Amino acid sequence: MEKALRILAVVVVVLLLAVGGFALWVQNRGIPHYAVPKAPAVQVAATPALTDQGQKLVMASCADCHLNQQTRSLSGQKMRDLPPEFGTIYSANITQDPQHGIGRWTDAELVTLLRTGIGKDGRYRVIMPSFVQMSDEDVHSIIAFLRSNNPMVQPDATPTHEQEPSFMLKALSNTVMKPTPMPTAKVVAPEPTDxxxxxxxxxxxxxxxxxxxxxxxxxxxxxxxxxxxxxxxxxxxxxxxxxxxxxxxxxxxxxxxxxxxxxxxxxxxxxxxxxxxxxxxxxxxxxxxxxxxxxxxxxxxxxxxxxxxxxxxxxxxxxxxxx
Ligand code: HEC
Ligand code: HEC
Missing domain, CATH: 1.10.760 (Cytochrome Bc1 Complex; Chain D, domain 2)
Incomplete structure (x- = not known):
């Protein structure tokens, strides 16, 4: 009996240490960093048609999160539609501002982020959706638009608010939520006639x-x-x-x-x-x-x-x- 109790006590202590250790580890690591996957060398060659396509895709799939109603540009905003258990998260300034936007990101770095969710600094942008099944052409069209002279993407010096992820989001991003892998081959959309x-x-x-x-x-x-x-x-x-x-x-x-x-x-x-x-x-x-x-x-x-x-x-x- 006494022995059983002693074993139980040891088990409880080990468990408590493990849980405490995990919590400390998560708290210390925060949102994880990864080695930045290499995108194939790209330099998007913008044409008016490609930029128009990009504008259409950005309005459909990015603006709801990134468009700031005050600045009328893609300078980012608080994500009010995120479950509060995740903490407070802000979409980034993705205008052409070199300091606060994506002015200094290369095309390849943008491709890597859109495909995998990993930023050029290696930090996992955990709430930013990844577009792993999107065709290369569509991804390039988005980049062409972000580099265009459209008013929504002109340099805007509003800093992206510092992220305030909850413990739960940190724990999830260190366990079940993972970046998506970089496609290893060209991604081509099927013909519209099919x-x-x-x-x-x-x-x-x-x-x-x-x-x-x-x-x-x-x-x-x-x-x-x-x-x-x-x-x-x-x-x-x-x-x-x-x-x-x-x-x-x-x-x-x-x-x-x-x-x-x-x-x-x-x-x-x-x-x-x-x-x-x-x-x-x-x-x-x-x-x-x-x-x-x-x-x-x-x-x-x-x-x-x-x-x-x-x-x-x-x-x-x-x-x-x-x-
Ligand atoms: C960001 C999330 C989101 C995306 C992306 C999205 N939807 Fe929806 N969709 C919703 C929600 C939420 C509703 C219900 C809205 C409501 O209750 O007013 C809805 C409603 C609908 C409805 C109405 C269905 C009904 O029975 O009334 C259709 C059709 C639809 N979506 C099709 C699509 C298609 C096709 C796409 C892609 C081209 C798409 N949605 C992309 C969130 C989304
Ligand atoms: C569901 C909301 C949502 C959608 C949709 C979305 N984003 Fe984001 N995006 C975010 C959030 C939130 C961040 C900041 C994440 C962080 O810092 O952890 C972000 C970060 C980024 C960044 C990184 C910028 C930086 O400085 O870190 C780029 C680039 C970006 N988004 C581009 C896009 C593009 C292009 C689209 C459309 C194809 C898009 N996003 C769609 C929410 C979204």
């Missing part, structure tokens, strides 16, 4: 619809997106800028709880203007006002081919009950 393949590319690569529209960011699989839990079935608990919860919706073609009964025209209206057959869409659903007909058609065709998931999100309740 609607299914192109639609898949838009959903997982260019616009990352699957990231918000699958069950949970924590179970998403950036390398094999279709293996994300509840792929495109909605229910991811997101927050809007007021910190209120907004569930993402089921966008599989399941007829009762998904969008199986929507026409392509209704689908186009909802993506471009946020107007659905049932009502209006609010942030954090982005407005894809510049989507081409070809893009809408491809996404619609691809979503029809995705395994249907029955998952009712709040807007379905009335519709189901009234049947």
């Amino acid at each position: 609607a299914l393949a192109y639609g898949r590319y838009l959903v997982v690569g260019r616009y990352k619809c699957y990231d918000c529209h699958s069950k949970d960011f924590k179970t998403n699989n950036p390398m094999e997106p279709e293996k994300s839990e509840g792929y495109l079935g909605g229910g991811n608990a997101l927050l809007n800028m007021q910190g209120q919860q907004v569930l993402s919706r089921n966008i599989t073609f399941e007829p009762e709880t998904g969008i199986g009964n929507w026409t392509e025209a209704q689908f186009a209206q909802s993506l471009r203007f946020g107007i659905t057959p049932q009502g209006t869409l609010a942030p954090p659903m982005p407005k894809y006002s510049q989507l081409t007909d070809q893009e809408v058609h491809a996404i619609y065709a691809y979503l029809q081919s995705v395994p249907k998931i029955k998952n009712a999100t709040p807007e379905d309740k009335g519709a189901i009950a009234s049947r």
